[in-house]
Amino acid sequence: MKRSKFIKTLGVATAGAIAAPYILPSGRLFAASGNQLADHVVFVLFAGGVRQQESVLQRYLADSQGLAWDGNIMYNMLNGGAPQNKIVYGVDQVNNQNVPIPTILNQSLQSQGTLFPEMRCSTSGHFAGLNELLQGTVATTQGLKQKPANPTIFEYVRKHMGIPASKTWFVGGGIGNSIPLLNYSEHPDYGSKYGANFFAPLVTFGDDGQEYLADAKVYHPQDQLSPMYQMKYFLDNSFENASNGLPNLGNTEEEKQDIKAFMKEMFTKTQNGTIAKPPVSDNSDLATVGYACEVLKWFKPTVTVVNLGNVDGCHADFTGYLKALHRADHAVGHLWNFIQTQIPEMAGNTVLMAAPECGRNLNHNPIKDYNDWYAFDHSDANSLRVFGMMAGPGIQSNLVVGGENNPVGEIHDCVLTVGEILGIKPEIQSANLVSASSMSLFDRI
Amino acid sequence: MxxxxxxxxxxxxxxxxxxxxxxxxxxxxxxxxxxxxxxxxxxxxxxxxxxxxxxxxxxxxxxxSACKKTDDNTYDVNNVNLLPPGAGKTKQKSNEQYVSILYANLFQQALSANKLFDISQCIESIGDKDIAREVIISNFMNKPDVLIPADSVMQNNPEQFVTDTYNRFLVRNPTVAEKTWFINYINANPNVTPELIYFSFALSNEYMYY
Known part of the structure; x- marks a missing residue:
């Protein structure tokens, strides 16, 4: 072959390889659509049942305790002035003063992005709400201790974008309320092989983890781990039974080693007190967000879901609820700031979304806290009222869609919204497994 | 005639x-x-x-004269699926069962209820259960009171070691093929220790079932 012909052929082949669609591990042909808004999505499940009155409506004590004090206690996320009196949500000082936590963001997320102040959720329960947020369905039959019946956003992303397991993460505040079950569904076309990695960092890296996980022996990858895996695979090949097989997230051996290295690093950082926690980190949501920041920095995932839940203390402690709400806002502010300042690969290339899984009742229950303030459960129509917001590249800034008398958006819209951000909305729609009424929030604008 | x-x-x-x-x-x-x-x-x-x-x-x-009505008996052979040993183990162990049995296999003593609860929580807190189990096993291997045969025991009588290991972890005898494979593997790989063999058994899919 002549040199010129060889170079020409090589050039054509290279161009073809770059331009041609590529085959995903799922076996389907995927052509990059080119309408991806960002490479990363961080989705905060906020934060355990939030009343509209104390959050987006900024009523503070006015619509709950019959006191005339209102104001915004979520100033990292929402525009609006903070309450001027009866401050209980901040940090207690030695002189019995309670000081609000300083804002982290110079500009609120509302200003940086789009706010849907009046959305709806279909149920007033936590687990059903979380399932709705992650599956895009109205999960009326979803029971506790059950894996999601329909695919989660993690599975859609992994299957239709062809990304590895270590690029999807679910960081849960704890292991209660079936939270660990939410990283993949039991749907036959999706399931564990497209599931997300999961940590409940306060357990994994907490006291139990320090005692039973931190002291892991380090084996030589070639001399020790390799023969160990060879023997394991021999045993696995010899074993066949009638069951459906063990669930497997599909982390490769390299990914598993990477995750174990991350765990080792987290144990060291936890012992040294150098986890990337927010400036104030006096509750478990704030600690969880610290570990979520570490996950983001280490793995730079395509999709990360962070579940916060301290606000649910409102069942018995309204003052604690206000504190938790203020801290959840602090946590989100820190998360966004950390992405923009500490992770160059994700800065300017990440969309942050936040929405509660359910609201709270209009009327209080009979339980009073130490301030003589009533607590609130979640079971009535008011608890179906929530807000949602998103900020990042491709998101219109300083936009408010809908209002108190004009509800726009459902929380199950979040799955298609993430799909639109990552360029796989058509694939999710064609799977036909999200709620029929579900739309991308972009289509609601 | x-x-x-x-x-x-x-x-x-x-x-x-x-x-x-x-x-x-x-x-x-x-x-x-x-x-x-x-x-x-x-x-x-x-x-x-x-x-x-x-x-x-x-x-x-x-x-x-030989014509006589008889039942039309047809004799055939039933299809039988031949399954490897261990195929009867169809029930997956819970996290608690796995941990308590693993602890008994490695330490030859029962795990306390408190430790069992705590370790099960740790497994629950990690999404990839393979990773969770690997980390827990490697933690157990670091404990001074773990009971693992010496390397010389394995080298002196690999056949007995392999049989004992199958009995300990998988509660069955190895097949001839399994025994042969392991003996050959032990002989061919000087880096293989009883600890690594125990690790592989504790991590195997069959060990997850009973």
């Missing part, structure tokens, strides 16, 4: 047998006017008419 053979003139037979085709013979003998023709195969001795009649009669007698 006595067969009466009628004598046929050699001329009458031999003349045409050599040709094949139709053999002409006489019965009764030609001098009494009997002439028969029967087909024959070249090289097969010809038989006479009486013999044929007798054979037909005998065959008919046997056939009809």
């Amino acid at each position: 006595k067969i009466t053979r009628y004598k046929i003139s050699p001329l009458e037979r031999g003349a045409e047998r050599s040709e094949g085709g139709v053999c002409t013979f006489s019965f009764p003998p030609a001098k009494y006017g009997g002439i028969k023709k029967i087909p024959f195969i070249k090289g097969v001795p010809a038989i006479g008419g009486w013999e044929i009649l007798l054979l037909v009669f005998s065959f008919s007698l046997l056939t009809f």
Whole structure:
């Protein structure tokens, strides 16, 4: 072959390889659509049942305790002035003063992005709400201790974008309320092989983890781990039974080693007190967000879901609820700031979304806290009222869609919204497994 | 049974047998006017008419007298799926079962209820259960009181070591193939220690079932 012909052929082949669609591990042909808004999505499940009155409506004590004090206690996320009196949500000082936590963001997320102040959720329960947020369905039959019946956003992303397991993460505040079950569904076309990695960092890296996980022996990858895996695979090949097989997230051996290295690093950082926690980190949501920041920095995932839940203390402690709400806002502010300042690969290339899984009742229950303030459960129509917001590249800034008398958006819209951000909305729609009424929030604008 | 053979003139037979085709013979003998023709195969001795009649009669007698209505029994072979040993283990261990059995296998003593609860929580807190189990096993391996045979025990009698390990972890004897594979692997890989073999068994899929 002549040199010129060889170079020409090589050039054509290279161009073809770059331009041609590529085959995903799922076996389907995927052509990059080119309408991806960002490479990363961080989705905060906020934060355990939030009343509209104390959050987006900024009523503070006015619509709950019959006191005339209102104001915004979520100033990292929402525009609006903070309450001027009866401050209980901040940090207690030695002189019995309670000081609000300083804002982290110079500009609120509302200003940086789009706010849907009046959305709806279909149920007033936590687990059903979380399932709705992650599956895009109205999960009326979803029971506790059950894996999601329909695919989660993690599975859609992994299957239709062809990304590895270590690029999807679910960081849960704890292991209660079936939270660990939410990283993949039991749907036959999706399931564990497209599931997300999961940590409940306060357990994994907490006291139990320090005692039973931190002291892991380090084996030589070639001399020790390799023969160990060879023997394991021999045993696995010899074993066949009638069951459906063990669930497997599909982390490769390299990914598993990477995750174990991350765990080792987290144990060291936890012992040294150098986890990337927010400036104030006096509750478990704030600690969880610290570990979520570490996950983001280490793995730079395509999709990360962070579940916060301290606000649910409102069942018995309204003052604690206000504190938790203020801290959840602090946590989100820190998360966004950390992405923009500490992770160059994700800065300017990440969309942050936040929405509660359910609201709270209009009327209080009979339980009073130490301030003589009533607590609130979640079971009535008011608890179906929530807000949602998103900020990042491709998101219109300083936009408010809908209002108190004009509800726009459902929380199950979040799955298609993430799909639109990552360029796989058509694939999710064609799977036909999200709620029929579900739309991308972009289509609601 | 006595067969009466009628004598046929050699001329009458031999003349045409050599040709094949139709053999002409006489019965009764030609001098009494009997002439028969029967087909024959070249090289097969010809038989006479009486013999044929007798054979037909005998065959008919046997056939009809032997006719008896019987049940139409058809015998066949059932399909049997041949499964490897361990196939009967179909129930997956819970996290608690896994941890308590693992602890008993490695330490030869029972795990306390508190530790069992705590370790199960740790497994629950990690999404990839393979990773969770690996980390827990490697933590156990770091404990001073873990009971693992010395390397010399394995090297001196690998066959017994492999059998004991199968019994300890998988609660069954190894097949000949399994035993052979492990013995060969131990002999061929000087880096393989009882600890690594225990690790692989504790991590195997079969160990996850009972």
